[in-house]
Amino acid sequence: MFPYPSGSGLHIGHPKGYIASDIYSRFKRMQGYNVLHPMGFDSFGLPAEQYAIEHNIHPAIITEENINNIRSQLQFLGLGYDWDREIATSREDYYRWTQWIFTRLYNSYFDEDHIWHDANGREIKGKALSITGLAKSFADGKRTYSDEDQSILGEDANQGWADLSEAQRQAVLNHYRLAYHDEIVVNWCPGLGTVLANEEVTNDGKSERGNFPVYKRPLKQWIMRITSYADRLLEDLDAPLAQGDEREPFTLDWPAAIKLMQSNWIGRSEGAEVQFQVLKPGTQTIHSELTVYTTRPDTLFGATFMVLAPQHPLVTQGDPLYNVPEDWASDIDQRWRGDETELPLQSALAAYADRAAQKTAADREEREKTGVFSGFYAINPVNGETIPVFVADYVSMDYGAGAIMAVPAHDERDFEFAEKFGLQITEVVKGGKEGETCFSGEGTSINSPQGDQTSEFSINGLTTAEAKSVIINKLEGKELGKRAVKYKLRDWIFSRQRYWGEPFPLYSHPDGYAVAIDGPVALPEMDDFRPETSDDPDRPVQPPLHRAGEEWRTVELPDGAIGTRELNVMPQWAGSCWYYLRFIDPQNGQAFCGEQAEQYFMPVDLYVGGAEHAVLHLLYARFWHKVLYDLGHVSTPEPFKKLFNQGMITADAYQDERGVYVDIRAVELRDGEGYHKETGNRLQRTAGKMGKRYKNGLPPEEVGEEFGVDTLRLYEMYMGPLEASTPWSMEGIRGMQRFLQRVWRNFVDNDGAIRIGGEPTEFQIKRMHQTNLRVTDHIEHLRFNTAIAALIEWNNELVGEDCIPQIVAETFISLLNPLAPHIAEELWFRAGWGEGVLSHKAWPKADKAMAAEDVITLPIQVNGKMRGQIDVAVDISEEELRERVLNMENVKKFIPEGAQLRRFIVVPGRIVNIVVG
């Protein structure tokens, strides 16, 4: 997953996933695969723009600066990307294709009745088809207007397609398009001057960025009809996925937890829609019909009241359906008046709806049931009983029908409400534990009418599953209800009122409909790119692009009318929905991606990134990919074959007595407690994310320069399982540095030459034991040596001899399963290099006994740094050793002209330690 180019650059927590994919891609390359391992930048969007505003530099400039900075950080880390393929979502040659894909979506609709088969013979329900085809079938009379079409057309619904105005036709088509225009209630943040997605709003109703208040407000927005794909997005998480006739089908190899999160997010549920008749107050005549959705139609006999959402049209003043009696009936239970006991019915409902709208997420968390009687009664369709209709905010307008049938005996929420408002509780399912007041599980149906009272809906004795099915069939037979499937997934609001994003390739016709154009729309250069922010939630919305100048904003349309440009821009997600495709063919000026190249590389074999994108990015990208697949632009139904979520690197943060975060570099550790290096004060420690605002992240360069980049890379891989979050430790990294120094001494001789291949020397075997390689026998050693030789040979060819330590380090990761089993599994076993080469249990320790004639190798340290090694007989005299060592090229090199030899120490059998100065 590519990063967004933040102004503060990368810290040591960021590269974990990049290092992992780098190692893996190098390894696959060594095995002869043609590996595409690219990198780019998600450079449009709010973070980059806010940074630009704060630093008062134009985003077009600051974004490229930040990209340069991060690119050099990545290069410093020795990450082997193909930089010729670098992309950035904010560059015109990239986002013109984002716009192009948008236009595909705009010009398509989802035909849910279209049944087709993929190359694997799997039946798929629903497909994106061309909107012109839809218009044609209206024109040809092959398709008639749906109920919704008719309500859009109103009085003209009896007119043929040809007799409709263009605006009317477009209004009908808009309501089919995968990218459509509609007025909906959004999270409006005047402080940022933009609409925000739900997940960009915090629990207490503030914006995640900047902490400004967020208001609900109806706005006309571009919306993606992702809900059309709900079923396919769900199914394909586990289905065998065809990729043409010639290649094997694949299934998604994703963490189960992520699949589950996606599945929960889509939130499919099966049940029934049931119609209840609502009575005219004070009479027995039918006033209107109320549809509810339930997953438990088997509990209909226990439905003793109904609940409407506070925004339900039946109780919303000004709505055509509004129909609330003016005042309370005299015999009403006082509890039913809710908290507005003094107000007449209509005002009480309005007051309740107002208060419900003001509630924050924190208020809702209290879950105290509140509500007001609506004045209406309804008739339960299965037993004809008259039941009261309430308004309560535990029912929300945006799910199902915004109304429910309440079954207090078998639903916890309904039960609480019934208790508080004194409503009847009728048990209709048996199976709960003794004494359980509200059983919501499955069991056996009871208490359907019997004997003289018996009803055709009676389901006594049936299991829940049987009862559901029987009731639904009967309801369908009498046209009182029907089987229905609902999703929690909402359509995706796609407009942002900002400057730094992809402009829409759309114009608005003066007659009030949108016109799409093929061809790029460049983001206009504007000195003043700031959004119009305010404290006033009701101020008219003016995206910055309205200041872009007449020339940009208007154009003559094909019919001669003057169109005005769409002034919103796309959200940050847009660019990241398809970037993996552009990596395949980044310089293509004719298409978003060449067809052959696409077929060669897709699907993405391994996609490494953080779990924070578990739902949104991955769901949006899958959605776009499926549309492109339906339209024949890509060859696979899913973009990412294997997904891996690397864990975070966490770090302790320290706060002083004022609660201000103290830079990690100014913290001194003593006995596990943090103290300020300068003031000496003890600091408050909290564990958590590494980040700029906690001042506990270090730039990779700082660590890399001190310990070596190999050490940094290897340490990050060594910290724990790649998928786990583990804390950074400045002490821990030392161990890895020592380990690499031992490795280095083992393979690089006195004069910097590499000693590999052939028979291992006794020294090497010994050294391997010491470096904890602990290779058990000769054969294994040879295999190891061959691997090293191949690695170095390959490495020299590609990047020159300078990178040897890095490649050695990587080899070690793949070899040392006891050190990094997670990596070993990926790199070693999967590579087919053989299994069980290194046993991970109880290797013999190095043999310490040595004969007098044994040759040993002594490492040589000059002023604390390892500078080479020397092979000597165990019984060499100190004098002779001293002479030989001081005459070594590698040692002389590090003794400055005229420097005095301060110390020459030999630790017998271990090391030569020289101090000069």
Added chain:
RNA sequence: GCCGGGGUGGCGGAAUUGGUAGACGCGACGGACUUAAAAUCCGUUGGCCGUAUCGGUCGUGCGGGUUCAAGUCCCGCCCUCGGCACCA
């Protein structure tokens, strides 16, 4: 509340998926070298007990169970991290 992942030494974490628990690293302690320190190298390092270079015993959040054998499987709790959250 619901769903999912976890609880193993002073710390990060291993344990071939039911087969010698504590690999590897950090830290700590002891030793070599040094006037000294740093660095390096060597050794020890779960608790308790003993007749102490060896032996016993207890030990993987808590309580039960299955098994020749349980960190691993089953049942019931507790804690913690992540996701969703009145979704009918």
